[in-house]
Amino acid sequence: MTPSDLLSAVLLIAGAAFFLAGTLGLLRFPDVYTRLHALTKADNVGLGLVVAGLAMQAESLAGAGKLLLIWLLVLLAGASVAHLVAAAARQRGIKLWRR
Amino acid sequence: MTVHTVVGRQGLEFTPREYLRSGCLRAVLFALMWWTLTDGVMDSWLVGTPVILFATLASVVLLPPFSWSLLGLVRFVPFFLWRSLYGGVDVARRALQPRLPISPGLLDYRWRLPPGLPQVFMANIVSLLPGTLSVELGANCLQVHVLDERKDFLSELEKVEQRVAAIFGISLPLSRGGE
Structure with a gap:
């Protein structure tokens, strides 16, 4: 195992940990707004780390670029959809959970 | 009261030369x-080649040229990567702690950015940064859901807005303190 393989494995595992934490947040957080926080942020970082780990294993520059493109598209989609879901929830008068 | 005293190029008509310049740049990107x-x-x-030409044409029609700054963009990338990493760690930490340390609230952030692309861009960025989620993109305000209302998100949002303004080559009026 080369050092770059090791780093790649560490990044992939760290990415998976973020996905796990994001899913846990989705299940544990009390309302739609807080759940969106867990999904957008944890998954964005999780995917970023997975993409970084995979890009290190990519055979070509174009392959790494493709992964980066995927991450950027997911960022854009994630942020826009989170905003749309939150705006729709607000319009329907869904109250936010307060401590 | 609106504070849109923006010294930018927004709202101005663009010359054919600027269309050409922006079209060429986008064609290179595509x-x-x-x-x-x-x-x-x-x-x-x-x-x-035809796909790129068509994409460029569609892009220039749908999104007319806008002013932006390479320096602003280059400076934004590390800021965004670092803050969004922190955002992920922050929300993961809260989700994992047994007592679920969150105290959500809503706040209205009065825009200093001009409407259009800069505001949409900022609304998207806000959703990816620590503890904030854009709820409503209003004419005067951005309504933000925060995960922990005890934190000072106002100065945080002001910093983000400043950075977004730098990308679009806009200078903002100075910070106006609390709301």
């Missing part, structure tokens, strides 16, 4: 994307 998607296979350019 070509780069095509190269990435096809692994640079030579034969693919037969399809790629």
